[in-house]
Amino acid sequence: MIADRARLLIAAMRQRSQEYQSVQGEAALETLRRYRKFILFLLPMHLFFAWQFGHYQAPLGQPELVGWAGTITNAHTAMLVLDALLWLCVERHLRGREAANRWSYALVLCASGTYVVFGAILSLADVKVGAGAGIASFLLTTIMISVTALMRPALSWPLFLGVYLYFQQAIGALGISLAQQASVQAISLSIPLLALLTSFTIWQQYVKTVLVQRQLSARNAELLHLAQHDPLTGLYNRRHFAAEATAELARAHRAHSPSSILIADIDFFKKVNDQYGHPAGDQVLKEVANVLASNVRATDVVARLGGEEFIVLMPHTTRDGAMALAEKLRSNMDKRPMQVEAQTLAVTVSVGVSELAADQDGGFEDLYIAADTALYAAKSNGRNRVEWAPFRLREESDTQV
Secondary structure, three states, X not given: OHHHHHHHHHHHHHHHHHHHHHHHHHHHHHHHHHHHHHHHHHHHHHHHHHHHHHOOOOOOOOOHHHHHHHHHHHHHHHHHHHHHHXXXXXXXXXXXXXXXXXXXXXXXXXXXXHHHHHHHHHHXXXXXXXXXXXXXXXXXXXXXXXXXXXXXXXXXHHHHHHHHHHHHHHHHOOOOOHHHHHHHHHHHHHHHHHHHHHHHHHHHHHHHHHHHHHHHHHHHHHHHHHHHEOOOOOOEOHHHHHHHHHHHHHHHHHOOOOEEEEEEEEOOHHHHHHHHOHHHHHHHHHHHHHHHHHHOOOOOEEEEEEOOEEEEEEEOOOXXXXXXXXXXXXHHHHOOOEEEOOEEEOOOEEEEEXXXXXXXXXXXXXXXXXXXXXXXXXXXXXXXXXXXXXXXXXXXXXHHO
């Protein structure tokens, strides 16, 4: 029982680690994008405080405030310079970048560590003279980083632990009373713990959000693929092909470019289903689809119309080119016996072709009717052949009739 629970715990920890690993790259880039915007807001703030404390006039009898103001001025001046450098580094690093690398994580840690140390310096200066906001600066910058930076625990806890140890060591060198030192130490311990808890909570929520978004994107992509493709052959279905063809023919008309289509029909396909069964027929359909898809050009669009009919749209193709491709497909099918259910089948196709010339105006349905007419002629003339039919608008056909 205990061993089973231990194995489950180890498996859960490994899965969680894999999830963190898969998300941390996106998190690092998102953090840098946040810092890129945030720094632009902080630059004028540092400039203002550096100027304000640089002109600070300490009251008479309190010379220690001169050193305090000088520390605050130097801290804001240093951050002004560091922020400008950080912004330039982040901007250059993010330019055109789609994936994180080790420099992405280094920039995140550099920017985060710089600000928590900056907050610690301000608080230490305030605590030493009992002026200013006291420990609040350390609290503010630490929580700000825990909220802004998306860091997995493996990065966040060393960061906050390191700044806590720095703060504790620096407190001992301030020369404050033991009672005040104990109070500040207790408070300074709670700040990194609170920041770590905040950082972990935000990180967990970010991981869940990213994973859910990935699942939704994958599901949407799957649904889109199902909506556009024939589930058996993997080719486009009739609906999507019609949309693609309509858009392509409209583009070709604007560009005064020819387009052609061919319709291929498997000869005597019903006999295959009747003699060998529908699984064998499905296998034949897949094989024919593979032949079509592997022999057309990258710019051609192939689809299954339904049943045993397939269609190919050939942009920028005249009659001669379309007929040559159709004959190539027919010939390849004729020379390629198929192994179905331990049987060797000779599968042939009849092909009808038509062209929408550059100077003709028409839509997909008209071109489809012309190619279908050619296919009917190929069937009537003995099958396993390619036939051509000229394109005519339906209005022209009706007038001639």
